[in-house]
Amino acid sequence: MAGLTGRLSTVVKAKVSKLLDRAEDPAETLDYSYQRQVEQLQNVKKGIADVVTAKKRLQMQENSLQQSVVKLDTQARQALSTGNEELARTALERKNVAQTELQSLDTQVTELETQQEKLTESEKQLRAKIEAFRTKKEVIKAQYSAAEAQVRISEAATGVGEQMADVGLAMQRAVDKTENMKARADAVSELEQAGTFDDLTALGSGEDDIDQQLKQLSSQSAVDDELAKMKGEIGQGGGDAAQIPPGEAKQPSESGQA
Amino acid sequence: MIVRISGERQYELADEEQARLNELENAVVSAVEGGRQDGFAESFEQLLGYVRERGAPLPDEELEGSDLILPPADLTFAEAGREFTGEGLIPD
Numbered sequence: 472m473a474g475l476t477g478r479l480s481t482v483v484k485a486k487v488s489k490l491l492d493r494a495e496d497p498a499e500t501l502d503y504s505y506q507r508q509v510e511q512l513q514n515v516k517k518g519i520a521d522v523v524t525a526k527k528r529l530q531m532q533e534n535s536l537q538q539s540v541v542k543l544d545t546q547a548r549q550a551l552s553t554g555n556e557e558l559a560r561t562a563l564e565r566k567n568v569a570q571t572e573l574q575s576l577d578t579q580v581t582e583l584e585t586q587q588e589k590l591t592e593s594e595k596q597l598r599a600k601i602e603a604f605r606t607k608k609e610v611i612k613a614q615y616s617a618a619e620a621q622v623r624i625s626e627a628a629t630g631v632g633e634q635m636a637d638v639g640l641a642m643q644r645a646v647d648k649t650e651n652m653k654a655r656a657d658a659v660s661e662l663e664q665a666g667t668f669d670d671l672t673a674l675g676s677g678e679d680d681i682d683q684q685l686k687q688l689s690s691q692s693a694v695d696d697e698l699a700k701m702k703g704e705i706g707q708g709g710g711d712a713a714q715i716p717p718g719e720a721k722q723p724s725e726s727g728q729a
Numbered sequence: 730m731i732v733r734i735s736g737e738r739q740y741e742l743a744d745e746e747q748a749r750l751n752e753l754e755n756a757v758v759s760a761v762e763g764g765r766q767d768g769f770a771e772s773f774e775q776l777l778g779y780v781r782e783r784g785a786p787l788p789d790e791e792l793e794g795s796d797l798i799l800p801p802a803d804l805t806f807a808e809a810g811r812e813f814t815g816e817g818l819i820p821d
Contacts, residue, residue, distance in 0.1 A: 599788075600789065600790060633798075637798075644803070
């Protein structure tokens with residue numbers, strides 16, 4: 472096709488061609504070429520399985536964090552109803568951190584989901600092409616002289632090779648993203664192992680190192696808001712404990728009341 | 730003319746679409762070279778959208794090579810920049 476001067480596509484095509492040259496050795500026998508295609512298809516399937524594994528790991532972390540959020544919320548309420556505001560605040564700080572992690576995990580799971588769909592679709596295309604190649608190879612061998620068959624089958628192999636290179640590229644991008652997510656998942660695991668989201672009743676009275684760090688991690692204004700809200704909901708028996716600090720009393724009470 | 734969107738699939742477009750495709754591509758390249766991130770996102774989306782809209786999906790079992798190969802839709806601005814200065818999608 473003459474006159475295709477687009478730089479973007481030319482650069483990409485040149486690079487895919489380079490991958491292709493690496494993948495396709497013209498000296499290979501035709502049947503071996505097909506055999507290798509099938510092997511590479513297996514690698515693609517394995518790559519997709521890795522993405523699924525990474526996704527499942529994140530989903531398990533999501534579940535565990537979800538439980539922590541519920542537990543910490545309950546503990547905050549319990550602490551508040553017995554008048555222990557400090558403990559309630561600590562529980563809410565931890566809940567806040569767990570929720571932030573949850574949101575981030577959710578984004579990542581969605582991202583991996585997209586990667587998985589794309590790869591599965593690419594794999595389907597590749598499988599169809601390899602199957603077409605297998606049929607075509609036999610037809611060409613039967614119809615043409617050896618030399619001509621070689622040329623025609625090489626052409627057909629280019630179509631498979633291009634798809635293969637493209638799946639390889641998509642796989643590489645998925646792996647890069649998965650690596651980033653693994654690092655993130657490890658960080659969450661460390662927090663969990665450090666007992667960050669554990670039972671607060673085991674904590675005793677004073678603050679520990681974790682709490683110092685959590686104070687920095689969590690959004691204090693969100694924690695203040697939630698604490699105030701929880702106080703209102705509980706409407707504590709003691710009455711005086713239900714006071715809301717003046718700075719946080721700005722609920723949506725000023726405007727538009729019916 | 731067969732155009733592949735990397736990471737998606739191949740499309741078949743009429744040969745006459747070539748001029749318009751070149752225009753759209755040039756817009757992407759000039760946005761990248763001018764350092765305009767918004768312009769890049771918009772023009773790149775336009776380019777891919779045009780191919781998807783005007784092209785007929787090539788059946789999976791077709792064994793033709795592509796005349797054009799476009800980068801994947803999730804190409805970032807930074808990646809696009811590198812694309813024209815060496816490294817790019819596939820390291821040299």
